[in-house]
Amino acid sequence: MKIKSLFQLSSLFLLLFFNAQAQQKKPKETSKLMGNRFLTLNAVIRVNQIEVSRNRNVGEDERALHTPERVKAFRNAVTEGFPGGKMTWALSWLALQDTTAAYQEIRKIVIGYHHQYGDEITFIPGAYFANAYNTTEQVNKDIHDALSIISKMVGNGYRPKSIVAGFLSSENQQYLAEKEGIHVCQGIIWSQFSIDNQDGDGSVCYPFYPSKEHFCKPAQNAADFVDCVNLDGWSVDFLAGRRAGFAEGFNSRMGVGPIETIGKYGKEIGLKEMIHTTAIHFDKGYELNGFGWVTNCWEVSLPMDVASLKDWLTQVRARWPDTRLITQGEFGLRWRAHYKMNTFNYRFVERGSGIGGSDADKEISWYMNKDFRLALLKNPGKDTSAKVIDFTNYTIPAKEPAEMTRKWSLLGEINQKQTRPQDKPIPIDSLSAASQVLISKDYPQLLSSPKKK
The missing domain is CATH 3.20.20.510 (Uncharacterised protein PF12979, DUF3863)
Structure with missing residues (x-):
């Protein structure tokens, strides 16, 4: 009777051990955002x-x-x-x-x-x-x-x-x-x-x-x-x-x-x-x-x-x-x-795939936080200087349309779609002085000497 009990305990121990090992190999399910x-x-x-x-x-x-x-x-x-x-x-x-x-x-x-x-x-x-x-x-x-x-x-x-x-x-x-x-x-x-x-x-x-x-x-x-x-x-x-x-x-x-x-x-x-x-x-x-x-x-x-x-x-x-x-x-x-x-600070960098409008000879960098979004475009290997193709300042007032319309965009100082005369790509130091100061708060490395207000 004792031998049978010891055998049962040993079997139970081995079963628990292998179950624990199996659980360790599985990816842990968490509710976290970061690291996933x-x-x-x-x-x-x-x-x-x-x-x-x-x-x-x-x-x-x-x-x-x-x-x-x-x-x-x-x-x-x-x-x-x-x-x-x-x-x-x-x-x-x-x-x-x-x-x-x-x-x-x-x-x-x-x-x-x-x-x-x-x-x-x-x-x-x-x-x-x-x-x-x-x-x-x-x-x-x-x-x-x-x-x-x-x-x-x-x-x-x-x-x-x-x-x-x-x-x-x-x-x-x-x-x-x-x-x-x-x-x-x-x-x-x-x-x-x-x-x-x-x-x-x-x-x-x-x-x-x-x-x-x-x-x-x-x-x-x-x-x-x-x-x-x-x-x-x-x-x-x-x-x-x-x-x-x-x-x-x-x-x-x-x-x-x-x-x-x-x-x-x-x-x-x-x-x-x-x-x-x-x-x-x-x-x-x-x-x-x-x-x-x-x-x-x-x-x-x-x-x-x-x-x-x-x-x-x-x-x-x-x-x-x-x-x-x-x-x-x-x-x-x-x-x-x-x-x-909104304490996020997102960054993205892409080199094109060469498919469709994803130009293989271009690199785009995006910076996004609660204060602004900024996009820089450059041609690696040809021209090392990146130009601003989008700067949207979120700290200034905005307003949604009061009427039913298709036009719900929020277009900033310069917009990536280049649908307005002001939307031509420019060097970052050609942005307004206020915009440069705002950018330098989060990304001082992008501006060697931001203009003062």
Whole structure:
């Protein structure tokens, strides 16, 4: 009897030992921001191509492109490309309302993914461009009613941690935080200008708390503070993004998005550009900022083979095995837990890929904090002097449009899109004296002797 007990104890000890060893080999799951690489993936399900309001559509009816089989194929690509990953599903107003058998089944499938994988289910108001077609009051009402529908649809007290909006005004983000209790919003599309149905250039490309004055401007102090983490919608190639729309025959939105990469250049070259853009953030960006973040939005209706999505995720996981694919709500809340105010200081450096507008002979450096954003462009090997192509001062007053319009950009002293006479690249010491003093506070090395006021 004693021998049997000793044997049992020895077996139990060995079992506990090997379990502990196995746990040590697994990456530790934490809620920290720093020291991690994050990937967020949003999928949009809609009925019409651009549902600008509850009762008005612009574009094509996409019912035939949204099938249960297509949704399943999309999620399978994510599951196979990134096992254990979580994603965010954003449903439009009509996608929440449509009574056809296909959409009823799609909603059931997505709810199943929430329970199976931990996916987030949320709302996209106005198909990316809510404020271009609706009053702030109507957008608030749409958000409130849609969130109520989603909570009832999913059940068990479910409440999303974020919404997907493309662009969303500061006033609407304040409502989202204070009245709906949601503190994460995909509310900017970084560098977008002269493309699609709304402009919104002028912001920081990584998370920030928006100012009450303008959704592209980081909050300057407690009185100006909106407690909603404002997120970009697509990570873009910085060199491509400095152009306006399709200037010079290139697409300014090229980066990790499938339309501008796989759709334009085919799978091989398209994936090469997607990985290049990912590397901007997961290599040098990670080193400079202490964490890396890449985000993508993939509309379920897109004609691209979802096998390309699987291949991108597979390559990301192989090259950066510590990457975490989490919902955008979870990522935003990690950032919010780390940054209580806009004390960030982001830096990015990119040499072009040679694909599309990502010029192989150029290098761009970005500096972004709550006071300003600054971009320097140079031709390594040819001209060592970098020139300013963007300087946006956030310390001066800003104002959002009072009317419904596509023009929601925040253009500074010089803007990367070069759409105004003042936007020609200049040496940094040609900026205004006040701008040089502001820059020198954070980056004195960029100015040998900043001009005094």
